Amino acid sequence: MTLSPMETAAAKTPDGLAKRIRGFSDRTIAWIFVAPTIFLLLAVNIFPLIWTIRLSFTNFRVNRPNNDVEWVGLRNYERILTDPDVWNTMQATAHFLIWTITLQVLIGFTLAYLINKKFKGNDMWTTIIVFPMMLSPAVVGNFWTFLYQPQIGLFNYVVAFFTGADPASFSMIGDVHLAPWAIVIADTWMWTPFVMLICLAGLRSIPDSIYEAAECDRASKWRQFWTITIPMALPFLMLAVLFRGIENFKMFDLVVQLTGGGPGNTTTLTSIDLKREAFEKWRTGYSSAYAVILFVTVFGLASIYVKALNKVKER
Amino acid sequence: MMNIINGLLRFRRGPWEMLATILIALGVIMLMQPFAIGLYTYSFIVTLVGTVMFIIVSHFPE
Numbered sequence: 001m002t003l004s005p006m007e008t009a010a011a012k013t014p015d016g017l018a019k020r021i022r023g024f025s026d027r028t029i030a031w032i033f034v035a036p037t038i039f040l041l042l043a044v045n046i047f048p049l050i051w052t053i054r055l056s057f058t059n060f061r062v063n064r065p066n067n068d069v070e071w072v073g074l075r076n077y078e079r080i081l082t083d084p085d086v087w088n089t090m091q092a093t094a095h096f097l098i099w100t101i102t103l104q105v106l107i108g109f110t111l112a113y114l115i116n117k118k119f120k121g122n123d124m125w126t127t128i129i130v131f132p133m134m135l136s137p138a139v140v141g142n143f144w145t146f147l148y149q150p151q152i153g154l155f156n157y158v159v160a161f162f163t164g165a166d167p168a169s170f171s172m173i174g175d176v177h178l179a180p181w182a183i184v185i186a187d188t189w190m191w192t193p194f195v196m197l198i199c200l201a202g203l204r205s206i207p208d209s210i211y212e213a214a215e216c217d218r219a220s221k222w223r224q225f226w227t228i229t230i231p232m233a234l235p236f237l238m239l240a241v242l243f244r245g246i247e248n249f250k251m252f253d254l255v256v257q258l259t260g261g262g263p264g265n266t267t268t269l270t271s272i273d274l275k276r277e278a279f280e281k282w283r284t285g286y287s288s289a290y291a292v293i294l295f296v297t298v299f300g301l302a303s304i305y306v307k308a309l310n311k312v313k314e315r
Numbered sequence: 316m317m318n319i320i321n322g323l324l325r326f327r328r329g330p331w332e333m334l335a336t337i338l339i340a341l342g343v344i345m346l347m348q349p350f351a352i353g354l355y356t357y358s359f360i361v362t363l364v365g366t367v368m369f370i371i372v373s374h375f376p377e
Contacts, residue, residue: 081356090355094347293359297346300339300366307332 049295056289063282076289086290088265089273095180096187096255096269097248101241103188108195109237113229115196116203126200133193141257144186148172148258173259176266183255183267187248195240202236203229235312242305249298270294331372338365 003011010018024032056076060069080086115126132140147155148171156167172182206228214224252271255261261268261276274294278287322330342362345354 077359081359082352084352087352087355090347091349296359296363296366297343300362300369301343303366303369304336304339307336 052288052291055285056292058285060285060288061282062284072285076286077293079286080290080293085265086273089268089270092180092265092267093249093269096183096251096267097245099181099184100187100191100248101244103184104192104195104244105237105241107188108192108240109199109233111192111196112199112203115200129196130193132190135190137190137254138257140186140190141254144182144189144258145173148182150174174263176263179259179263179267183258186258187251187254190254191244191247195244198236198240198243199233202233205236206232235309238305238309238312242302242309245305246298246302249294326375328372328375328377331375332369335365335369335372338362338368341365 013021021029057071057073058069059072059076061067111129115122115129144155147153150156150168150171153167153172155172156170159165159170160167170178172178172185210228210232211224214228219227250271251269252275255267255269256272259267261272270290274287274290277283277290319330319333323334338361342358342360342365345358345361348354
């Protein structure tokens with residue numbers, strides 16, 4: 001008689017241990033399996049969160065661990081919420097968020113719609129389009145700085161070709177008006193394929209029978225698009241917006257590599273500002289308060305978004 | 316309108332969640348708007364109240 005792998009493992013368990021395990025209830029065994037995950041979650045997520053909230057009410061500086069830590073109450077929050085520089089950072093983040101999400105959803109959905117049509121070389125085009133997403137953000141930031149070079153950059157020559165302007169007459173990452181758009185373009189180039197993949201999954205989940213029924217009812221392509229395609233792909237679109245929204249709210253590496261937050265502070269996003277406060281100026285208490293403000297904002301937005309997503313899925 | 320007020324008075328989840336959602340959205344808009352620093356100053360407390368309210372009222376009965 002051959003034993004199954006499970007039975008073999010059970011047979012090899014030492015007698016003492018086997019007896020002890022047999023004495024456990026199902027509930028205890030379940031807890032034994034779940035405990036490591038709970039412990040990890042507490043250690044990695046919950047404890048740092050509570051510690052950050054505590055630090056946000058102090059003047060603690062991590063580079064001066066021997067100094068007395070004073071309880072400053074809400075002073076850190078007051079400073080952040082009355083500082084015009086932090087306010088400008090929030091506006092730069094809002095500009096980045098709104099435009100990247102809008103462009104990525106529009107272009108991503110259009111690409112998914114086109115790729116979803118059956119044509120020769122469909123798979124090859126999908127692979128080519130998805131390629132930017134596989135690169136490291138640091139690499140993308142680095143090579144877009146070359147593309148944006150006024151003298152040798154391909155981007156300036158392409159713009160010059162279409163507009164007739166002198167390629168050396170503008171600098172995407174050196175101009176205060178163009179730099180915010182430079183990071184939007186680079187991020188859109190990199191992450192549109194991600195939105196496209198999610199939309200493609202949504203479009204492929206729509207059964208052909210619905211379109212066939214619409215054809216029988218003589219519904220036009222335009223009508224089919226607005227009454228079948230968009231409503232059925234909407235949960236996927238919303239999921240893409242949620243993912244990109246949260247990711248872009250904490251965008252750091254690509255922008256640091258591309259513009260370093262400049263010129264001036266025009267592309268200093270909240271995550272970059274937070275990093276400077278925490279690890280360049282070493283204002284740990286202040287930066288903890290900053291982090292708590294961002295956390296509450298993202299948490300609040302994610303809560304209402306998940307609720308909206310559930311409502312759309314229930315329809 | 317009366318339905319919403321009744322729902323709020325009877326601690327029903329729907330209207331309270333709507334109120335919390337409005338507060339969160341308002342707080343985020345206040346945080347990122349470029350018009351008045353006064354609105355920016357009070358944005359966090361509005362978002363915080365909305366978020367805490369959302370967590371609490373999501374346990375209310377339907």
